[in-house]
Amino acid sequence: MERHIAVFQKNSREQIRVVVKEYRGHEIVDIRVYWTKDRAEWFPSRKGLAITTDKLPMLLGALHKAAEMVGEDLEPAMGEDPDALLTTLERAELAKLCGVEADRVEEFILE
Numbered sequence: 001m002e003r004h005i006a007v008f009q010k011n012s013r014e015q016i017r018v019v020v021k022e023y024r025g026h027e028i029v030d031i032r033v034y035w036t037k038d039r040a041e042w043f044p045s046r047k048g049l050a051i052t053t054d055k056l057p058m059l060l061g062a063l064h065k066a067a068e069m070v071g072e073d074l075e076p077a078m079g080e081d082p083d084a085l086l087t088t089l090e091r092a093e094l095a096k097l098c099g100v101e102a103d104r105v106e107e108f109i110l111e
Contacts, residue, residue, distance in 0.1 A: 001021070001022070002019050002020070002021040003019065003020040004017065004018075004019050005018040005019060005020060005029075006018040010033060013035055013036055013037075014033050014034065014036075014045075015033070015034050015042065016031065016032070016033055016034075017030075017031075017032055017034055017044075018030070018031050019032070020053070023050065026052050027052065027053045028050050028052055028053065029051055029052075029053060029056060029059075030048060030049075030050045031049045032044050032045065032047070032048030032049075032050075033045045033047040033048055
């Protein structure tokens with residue numbers, strides 16, 4: 001079963017979709033570019049990344065590091081656990097997208 005996590009525009013003719021699905025008996029996260037000619041129908045491109053869910057913490061860590069390098073403020077707010085995988089805001093947003101309780105998000109992505 002596919003679980004669509006997020007869709008956002010890359011540009012006027014491309015969007016990025018994040019999907020959790022099963023592939024050859026393994027649960028994977030598929031981050032793929034979709035394209036369109038007329039915005040009526042979207043097609044998957046070969047551009048993308050599909051990783052098993054056990055690699056997700058490493059990817060999240062790398063993305064956090066990249067965000068820090070380009071100046072995005074991802075530092076934990078006062079009172080937050082500096083060793084937590086996600087900030088409170090990130091956890092809330094991801095919980096909303098995944099349809100799970102905020103306190104179960106890390107458990108959900110690490111399952």
